[in-house]
Amino acid sequence: xxxxxxxxxxxxxxxxxxVIAGGAAALAVMARLYWNRILRFLRIKKDDEVVDQKRVxxx
Amino acid sequence: xxxxxxxTSPRPEAAQLEPGSFRDPxxxxxxxxxxxxxxxxxxxxxxxxxxxxxxLFERFTADGSLVATxxxxxxxxxxxxxxxxxxxxxxxxxxxxxxxxxxxxFSMLKDAxxxxxxxxxxxxxxxxxxxxxxxxxxxxxGATPVFVDIGSFERLREGEPWAGYRQFCMLYLYPLLLxxxxxxxxxxxxxxxxxxxxxxxxxxxxxxxxxxxxxxYLHVFLHAKLEARHADRGEExxxxxxxxxxxxxxxxxxxxxxxxxxxxxxWSPPGGVWVTYxxxxxxxxxxxxxxxxxxREVSTSRRWGxxxxxxxxxxxYSRIAAEGSDHVLAMDADQGPVELLYRNLRxxxxxxxxxxxxxxxxxxxxxxxxxxxxxxxxxxxxxxLVLALALIHHVAIAAQVPVKEFVIWLASLRSSLVIEFPTxxxxxxxxxxxxxxxxxxxxxxxxxxxxxLAQAFDVERRERLESDTRVLYFARPKGAGRPxxxxxxxx
Numbered sequence: 001x002x003x004x005x006x007x008x009x010x011x012x013x014x015x016x017x018x019v020i021a022g023g024a025a026a027l028a029v030m031a032r033l034y035w036n037r038i039l040r041f042l043r044i045k046k047d048d049e050v051v052d053q054k055r056v057x058x059x
Numbered sequence: 060x061x062x063x064x065x066x067t068s069p070r071p072e073a074a075q076l077e078p079g080s081f082r083d084p085x086x087x088x089x090x091x092x093x094x095x096x097x098x099x100x101x102x103x104x105x106x107x108x109x110x111x112x113x114x115l116f117e118r119f120t121a122d123g124s125l126v127a128t129x130x131x132x133x134x135x136x137x138x139x140x141x142x143x144x145x146x147x148x149x150x151x152x153x154x155x156x157x158x159x160x161x162x163x164x165f166s167m168l169k170d171a172x173x174x175x176x177x178x179x180x181x182x183x184x185x186x187x188x189x190x191x192x193x194x195x196x197x198x199x200x201g202a203t204p205v206f207v208d209i210g211s212f213e214r215l216r217e218g219e220p221w222a223g224y225r226q227f228c229m230l231y232l233y234p235l236l237l238x239x240x241x242x243x244x245x246x247x248x249x250x251x252x253x254x255x256x257x258x259x260x261x262x263x264x265x266x267x268x269x270x271x272x273x274x275x276y277l278h279v280f281l282h283a284k285l286e287a288r289h290a291d292r293g294e295e296x297x298x299x300x301x302x303x304x305x306x307x308x309x310x311x312x313x314x315x316x317x318x319x320x321x322x323x324x325x326w327s328p329p330g331g332v333w334v335t336y337x338x339x340x341x342x343x344x345x346x347x348x349x350x351x352x353x354x355r356e357v358s359t360s361r362r363w364g365x366x367x368x369x370x371x372x373x374x375x376y377s378r379i380a381a382e383g384s385d386h387v388l389a390m391d392a393d394q395g396p397v398e399l400l401y402r403n404l405r406x407x408x409x410x411x412x413x414x415x416x417x418x419x420x421x422x423x424x425x426x427x428x429x430x431x432x433x434x435x436x437x438x439x440x441x442x443x444l445v446l447a448l449a450l451i452h453h454v455a456i457a458a459q460v461p462v463k464e465f466v467i468w469l470a471s472l473r474s475s476l477v478i479e480f481p482t483x484x485x486x487x488x489x490x491x492x493x494x495x496x497x498x499x500x501x502x503x504x505x506x507x508x509x510x511x512l513a514q515a516f517d518v519e520r521r522e523r524l525e526s527d528t529r530v531l532y533f534a535r536p537k538g539a540g541r542p543x544x545x546x547x548x549x550x
Contacts, residue, residue, distance in 0.1 A: 014258075015220045019305065021316065032302075
């Protein structure tokens with residue numbers, strides 16, 4: 001399946017609301033989301049890893 | 060009225076594009092004859108075939124809430140319709156009259172929202188999702204919501220969030236919340252912006268107390284805050300969310316909660332004058348009976364295609380008109396009676412009468428890109444018969460439209476007309492004139508009204524009701540009827 005971007009911009013804030021709103025199902029995802037941010041903040045993980053992810057969303 | 064010509068295949072050379080269907084690059088709607096068609100790109104066709112293989116496609120098509128759709132073999136679409144080229148063509152069932160969320164009463168928008176979520180939840184079970192959440196993708200067959208944008212279904216991509224969540228908030232949740240929580244009609248907001256109400260705008264409309272109401276803090280306050288904080292970080296956030304393991308179960312959980320939230324929103328019209336108007340207006344029983352008969356005689360004198368009932372109120376005459384019409388548009392400026400009528404018709408499973416909130420003195424204009432994306436009311440299909448009962452005094456006296464202007468507008472619809480004229484002695488007219496300075500509205504007189512009417516129409520029938528303050532007319536477009544002499548007093 002081609003990984004094209006949805007034609008609608010999902011909105012960055014709106015994506016995070018979905019992680020917060022997901023209740024129990026979202027707890028692990030939210031924990032990982034913020035844990036990754038802490039690691040990046042502490043420079044344990046590099047920003048590059050996030051940039052790498054962009055390659056799956058070619059514009 | 061012409062019998063619908065069902066085209067099995069479109070004729071690309073005679074096709075007309077739907078001007079409101081250009082946002083999705085994978086699909087585009089066009090018309091040919093009386094047929095509604097959709098061109099699909101290669102991706103669009105792949106997604107449609109995936110949808111066709113689902114159980115939900117069969118189930119929702121069978122119960123009428125998904126527009127009936129066939130994939131045409133070897134059909135052509137007009138060249139250049141899609142940037143990526145056309146790979147397939149669909150034929151859709153035609154919805155009798157297109158309507159928009161800024162014309163729907165509360166329960167219609169709510170039913171459309173619930174249908175959107177139910178389709179999404181069913182789609183998720185089979186690995187698909189709706190890529191947007193626009194109420195413009197829902198239409199009504201009478202009081203039955205029908206999802207029409209088959210091109211919205213796509214296969215779910217692992218790790219992607221619900222792309223339509225923000226749009227769902229802006230065009231469904233916030234408008235419904237405004238009505239349910241604030242008692243504020245969202246029509247002006249929806250008509251004012253084709254994309255709906257943004258989270259930031261919605262936050263501005265909420266009070267401190269409102270944040271404690273169910274769903275408001277999360278979907279409005281937090282949403283607005285996070286949106287401001289993460290503006291211009293779309294790509295990063297998307298990658299972050301995916302990396303954190305965003306999965307389908309989260310979308311399902313969100314949609315289930317959203318469904319519960321929407322299902323719990325309620326609004327009931329205030330018990331004002333208009334809502335009970337049909338029951339306690341100034342008619343005697345004999346008058347009401349005679350008026351029913353008059354409308355029934357005209358309505359069933361032949362088969363009418365589309366009938367507009369202007370100022371439909373509780374829908375009494377829309378129902379009578381439906382006896383002899385294929386479809387009826389019941390319109391009223393006040394949301395209250397339209398809401399109540401819709402609920403009754405929904406209960407009955409009606410598929411003929413479409414209820415819309417419409418102020419004739421300020422009807423829906425053309426909106427969106429080039430003013431064509433959403434069409435004005437008359438652009439969406441001319442009526443064959445128009446009912447204007449107990450209406451002209453409101454238009455002429457309350458909305459201050461000159462009688463002549465109103466008659467000219469009615470004539471511009473080129474349809475037959477049943478119109479009622481309440482004289483200045485009528486209690487309702489007196490009530491409307493009461494607060495105004497004496498001598499205003501000199502054109503609101505029966506004689507001058509009849510002159511204007513006879514100039515624009517062939518008046519075929521006139522009948523004065525027993526109480527003597529109301530007169531009914533049946534008129535046809537100039538040249539189409541056998542006019543009577545209005546200077547002779549009626550029998």
